[in-house]
């Protein structure tokens with residue numbers, strides 16, 4: 001049994017902490033929202049009144065926060081916990097944040113002799129509940145091997161992307177490509193439908209042809225083509241447009257920081273932003289189809 005400190009018990013962190021408890025680990029939890037702490041303590045977690053309190057005796061400290069500023073503030077802010085973390089603990093930040101921010105925090109950890117991994121996840125709330133997330137990890141291989149059994153409780157696929165910050169870079173690249181594939185698929189489907197084709201027939205042709213991709217395979221954005229996808233349920237559930245906009249913003253930041261060209265990523269961000277501004281922020285990201293359907 002490991003002693004784990006878990007900070008950030010929202011849509012993702014809550015179920016991740018629950019799965020660690022189900023696996024019989026001792027989990028001390030904190031969130032700025034007291035009801036979320038209470039909910040995990042009802043499942044056997046140790047309720048803490050501050051982030052500093054979860055550190056007490058922890059072998060592992062896991063954070064799952066909204067964005068870069070929250071992670072920087074938690075670890076490096078005026079009341080930041082980094083100086084309070086024991087050098088025998090390993091810190092894993094699972095939040096999706098900018099690589100620059102992730103590097104800033106891990107550099108501070110390194111300076112104090114604290115091992116830190118960035119481990120953003122893919123798989124959404126469903127994956128967090130089912131314990132089937134994909135972890136994309138940056139940091140040393142040796143540190144990853146020490147925490148692998150814990151990550152395997154919360155996820156099915158654990159990838160080592162490279163040194164500190166590499167997990168964030170890989171996650172951002174994947175989500176940028178996903179946004180481009182989804183937008184292109186929606187655009188092609190609408191062009192076919194507008195020219196008299198059946199969306200189901202066209203989907204099958206493209207799936208088996210050179211345009212075949214993940215969206216056509218398992219996540220078709222056109223309503224009525226596939227069962228059990230958000231497109232069949234008014235785009236409810238799944239991966240929210242607002243989160244895709246956030247990740248594409250991180251891709252833009254990373255591109256600027258390294259003077260990289262991301263013309264398609266930039267266009268996808270603009271299309272998703274426009275779609276979000278029309279009230280679609282809380283819908284699944286495959287709802288980008290609606291941007292093409294409305295004529």
Ligand code: NAD
Pocket residue numbers: 007008009010011012013030031032033036051064065066067070074094095096097121122123124125238239240243246
């Ligand atoms: P969320 O907003 O539901 O949860 C974040 C939690 O952090 C909230 O409960 C908030 O109160 C808490 N928090 C904020 N600042 C804090 C602090 N200083 N101390 C303690 N708690 C604090 O967000 P989420 O959906 O759980 O996402 C978490 C991260 O995972 C994000 O970076 C997101 O981009 C990423 N992610 C989310 C999904 C998804 O489908 N929701 C999928 C993959 C990755």
